[in-house]
Amino acid sequence: MIVCIAEKPSVARDIAxxxxxxSSHEGYMEGNGFQVTWTFGHLCTLKEPHDYxxxxxxxxxxxxxxxxxxxxxxxxxxxxxxxxxxxxxxLMQKAERIVNCGDAGQEGELIQRWVMQKAGAKCPVSRLxxxxxxxxxxxxxxxxxxxxxxxxxxxxAGLSRAIGDWLLGMNATRLYTLxxxxxxQVLSIGRVQTPTLALIVNxxxxxxxxxxxxxxxxxxxxxxxTFTATKGKFTSKEDGEAAFATIEGKPFEVTxxxxxxxxxxxxxxxDLTSLQVDCNRKFGYSAEMTLNxxxxxYEKKYTTYPRVDTQYLSDDIYPKCPQTLNGLYQTKFGGVPxxxxxxxxxxxxxxxxxxxxxDTSKVTDHHAIIPTGVIPQNLSDAEQKVFDLIxxxxxxxxxxxxxxxxxxxxxxxxxxxxxxxxxxxxKEILEPGWRVVRGVQASENAESTEGSENAEKNDExxxxxxxxKGESGxxxxxxTEKWTTPPPYYNEASLLRAMETAGKFVEDETLRAAMKENGxxxxxxxxxxxxxxxxxxxxxxxKKRLVxxxxxxxxxDLIREELLKSCELTGIWExxxxxxxxxxYDAQQFINELKQQVTDIVRDxxxxxxNRRITITPEEAKKTKRGKKEK
Numbered sequence: 182m183i184v185c186i187a188e189k190p191s192v193a194r195d196i197a198x199x200x201x202x203x204s205s206h207e208g209y210m211e212g213n214g215f216q217v218t219w220t221f222g223h224l225c226t227l228k229e230p231h232d233y234x235x236x237x238x239x240x241x242x243x244x245x246x247x248x249x250x251x252x253x254x255x256x257x258x259x260x261x262x263x264x265x266x267x268x269x270x271x272l273m274q275k276a277e278r279i280v281n282c283g284d285a286g287q288e289g290e291l292i293q294r295w296v297m298q299k300a301g302a303k304c305p306v307s308r309l310x311x312x313x314x315x316x317x318x319x320x321x322x323x324x325x326x327x328x329x330x331x332x333x334x335x336x337x338a339g340l341s342r343a344i345g346d347w348l349l350g351m352n353a354t355r356l357y358t359l360x361x362x363x364x365x366q367v368l369s370i371g372r373v374q375t376p377t378l379a380l381i382v383n384x385x386x387x388x389x390x391x392x393x394x395x396x397x398x399x400x401x402x403x404x405x406x407t408f409t410a411t412k413g414k415f416t417s418k419e420d421g422e423a424a425f426a427t428i429e430g431k432p433f434e435v436t437x438x439x440x441x442x443x444x445x446x447x448x449x450x451x452d453l454t455s456l457q458v459d460c461n462r463k464f465g466y467s468a469e470m471t472l473n474x475x476x477x478x479y480e481k482k483y484t485t486y487p488r489v490d491t492q493y494l495s496d497d498i499y500p501k502c503p504q505t506l507n508g509l510y511q512t513k514f515g516g517v518p519x520x521x522x523x524x525x526x527x528x529x530x531x532x533x534x535x536x537x538x539x540d541t542s543k544v545t546d547h548h549a550i551i552p553t554g555v556i557p558q559n560l561s562d563a564e565q566k567v568f569d570l571i572x573x574x575x576x577x578x579x580x581x582x583x584x585x586x587x588x589x590x591x592x593x594x595x596x597x598x599x600x601x602x603x604x605x606x607x608k609e610i611l612e613p614g615w616r617v618v619r620g621v622q623a624s625e626n627a628e629s630t631e632g633s634e635n636a637e638k639n640d641e642x643x644x645x646x647x648x649x650k651g652e653s654g655x656x657x658x659x660x661t662e663k664w665t666t667p668p669p670y671y672n673e674a675s676l677l678r679a680m681e682t683a684g685k686f687v688e689d690e691t692l693r694a695a696m697k698e699n700g701x702x703x704x705x706x707x708x709x710x711x712x713x714x715x716x717x718x719x720x721x722x723x724k725k726r727l728v729x730x731x732x733x734x735x736x737x738d739l740i741r742e743e744l745l746k747s748c749e750l751t752g753i754w755e756x757x758x759x760x761x762x763x764x765x766y767d768a769q770q771f772i773n774e775l776k777q778q779v780t781d782i783v784r785d786x787x788x789x790x791x792n793r794r795i796t797i798t799p800e801e802a803k804k805t806k807r808g809k810k811e812k
Contacts (some may be wrong), residue, residue: 478567
């Protein structure tokens with residue numbers, strides 16, 4: 182009998198239907214030579230400190246660092262999990278082959294491998310590796326099952342990540358709680374969590390310490406068009422007034438009119454982070470909510486595998502794209518064919534193919550998130566919004582570039598002693614191209630995001646009147662006092678971008694893609710990290726802003742060990758984990774380095790002679806006491 186194990190009952194039912202295992206039993210389906218069973222996500226976890234030795238049960242500085250000789254796994258202590266595992270174990274003991282049907286990613290590999298290890302499975306194991314849950318994809322996957330050994334590097338990367346998080350989290354949390362939390366308030370430290378908190382705290386300090394400074398902008402209105410002085414800002418009012426006096430009452434003359442035509446390529450396809458960023462900006466959805474919505478769309482077969490960090494498709498997807506577009510052509514929401522008008526002009530012709538979209542070398546396990554071509558039915562409002570973004574982005578990459586012209590007009594006012602130059606720029610769309618599919622769905626109260634006053638305003642076009650070189654006339658100059666502004670607070674969109682690029686703000690798509698290698702956390706884990714910071718009460722939401730709480734600020738101030746809060750150092754760890762996955766780095770070396778780093782951190786903190794302490798909140802003290810009693 183061949184035993185197939187999926188990550189969820191719903192996924193197992195889909196697989197069972199396709200391969201003919203139609204007879205239901207408790208905890209599995211059977212038929213056609215197959216038994217299909219399932220986990221509920223993680224059934225196993227790494228052992229806790231007290232599982233290795235009773236000495237590590239109570240929290241004490243003398244027991245640190247805790248470094249097991251060999252890491253082990255155990256079943257999660259839950260009756261439902263124990264019952265399902267018992268069924269899985271019985272099936273696996275008798276299996277002639279196992280097919281690992283877990284999610285096709287690092288976490289999915291780890292979940293199923295641990296279950297097989299715990300169940301003592303001895304038979305050969307194959308791997309189902311698919312990027313969508315459509316019937317066709319499942320059939321193709323079963324016709325092309327892989328050898329589990331091909332995914333050993335993926336498993337080693339996942340295992341190294343889990344061990345690394347255990348080593349740092351268990352040791353640093355106990356260390357800081359005992360040393361600085363007076364053993365009365367748990368100070369949770371994490372390999373990704375703490376640098377992420379540091380990003381928010383450091384930004385908040387920049388804002389709190391920011392001292393606004395005045396500056397003056399000289400502008401003038403000529404033919405109902407505002408021109409701004411090219412000199413830039415005046416830092417003193419006197420200088421601004423002097424320039425104003427120079428030009429007042431003198432005629433304005435147009436000195437140059439330059440028109441340039443340009444092209445704008447369609448945006449690249451979505452990876453998980455860029456989808457979460459857009460959903461936060463446009464709809465105010467949290468990163469976790471977007472992940473849950475796109476996961477639901479994947480399981481309903483409407484979109485491809487979501488937990489991806491590439492914005493490219495492999496070349497073998499190109500022949501399937503007309504079929505996907507045909508599914509979108511037939512898609513209706515509220516009885517209206519929403520995408521038909523965009524697809525009609527490109528139907529029946531060879532589709533555009535560019536390296537910005539199709540590049541096999543940029544795809545490892547999974548490609549960018551795209552629709553599957555299955556016509557969506559009965560979507561919730563939120564699911565429909567997420568699907569709509571993905572559908573429009575997919576259609577857009579096959580549409581022509583947007584053609585526009587940029588007009589730059591220079592003018593000057595000749596004063597008695599010097600001339601002042603002015604400039605205005607306008608943009609006119611000549612052929613919208615891919616822009617026809619842009620949905621105007623932006624949230625009206627969207628916070629400005631890092632690097633731009635307003636992400637939506639950047640897209641506005643301004644057509645200028647026709648100016649002719651040499652024309653002149655009256656104008657109305659203005660000198661406006663303005664104040665410098667602090668950097669914006671992080672919102673989830675800008676924080677996700679910062680995590681993706683190890684704390685550096687990068688707008689350019691190509692450069693951002695290159696920096697993803699050194700981002701902190703995986704795309705699929707970043708939402709959970711942000712939620713953990715909320716649960717620990719280290720951050721809170723104020724509208725769309727993410728604001729550090731006094732406890733969060735104090736914790737970052739307490740940590741002197743740069744290793745624990747540096748985005749760049751954490752980014753380097755992430756790069757090493759990716760290299761383990763791609764067989765460019767040794768897993769054992771990564772763990773050994775981390776053991777040494779943890780040992781060094783324990784030594785440094787223990788030798789801290791200061792009397793630094795965190796402020797204990799009564800609520801946290803009660804929670805810590807209760808938590809330790811339960812343990």
